[in-house]
Amino acid sequence: MNQIDAAFVKAFLENWQQKNETIELDTIAAHPTTIALNGAEIPQTAQVNSRYGRFLYHLVKQFKPQKVLEIGMANGVSSAYIASAMATYQPESGNHTIIDPFQSTDWQGAGKHLLQRLHLDRYTQLIEHYSIHAVTQLEDAGKRFDFAFIDGNHCLDYTLADVIVADRVLNIGGLIALDDSMAYGVNIAIPYLDQHRPNLRRILLDPPAIHWLREKWFKRRRITIYQKIAEDTRGADTI
Ligand SMILES: C[S@@+](CC[C@H](N)C(=O)[O-])C[C@H]1O[C@@H](n2cnc3c(N)ncnc32)[C@H](O)[C@@H]1O
Secondary structure, eight states: OOOOSHHHHHHHHHHTTTOOTTHHHHHHHHOSEEEOTTSOEEEOOSOOOHHHHHHHHHHHHHHOOSEEEEEOOTTSHHHHHHHHHHHHHOTTTOEEEEEOTTTTTTTTTHHHHHHHHTTOGGGEEEEOSOHHHHHHHHHHTTOOEEEEEEOSOOSHHHHHHHHHHHHHHEEEEEEEEESSTTSTTHHHHHHHHHHHOTTEEEOOOSOHHHHHIIIIISOOOSOEEEEEOSOOOOOSSOO
């Protein structure tokens, strides 16, 4: 697995508009509608934009996780960027597990349909269950992951619960990425994780001065990434 750091982000920001590996996905991400599993055209909401999607794609391309866990699928746009990078760069060994309890109901199967349409479904496994149950079942089944992308329920307690369960199935060296870092409860979870989760080391995506400005002054940070550097050994009697 390669390093994801400020140099990676700098190179991405300098080049992302020139990259042409994801043109079809970029068009899909920008489209106001998508297609439900029953073929109906429905509005497309909640998805990552194409710049963010390209970032996820290049993160997977660069970091080369063998097993990816994704929480929160909606219309399947982030899933498609991740699965597409897995299909291109790890066609034999890559595997992507996606969790969303509302895929068939709220999202009318649009995420499933998108992956089928793009022939990416063979690299993915969808579990339609709440993340805390689904990931715990994966842990019980002995599954391990190298990258967890968390974009499910953004309330503080659900975000922390997702981090807890994801950390328990993450290999050491693996990454946990949180979407919407400066919004909802995620905004509260991150300072807690920064201070009280020594086994998860924040990857600085900018040089220190820009990092400070972006987070403390402008409060603009969409994705936050941690690397698991050890197992969690804090025990029960701590903060
Ligand atoms: C912002 S959307 C995800 C967007 C998607 N990652 C993308 O960029 O294309 C959040 C998703 O989380 C799902 N969700 C809500 N609560 C959840 C839970 N407890 N476990 C897993 N997914 C959940 C919702 O159904 C919704 O699809």
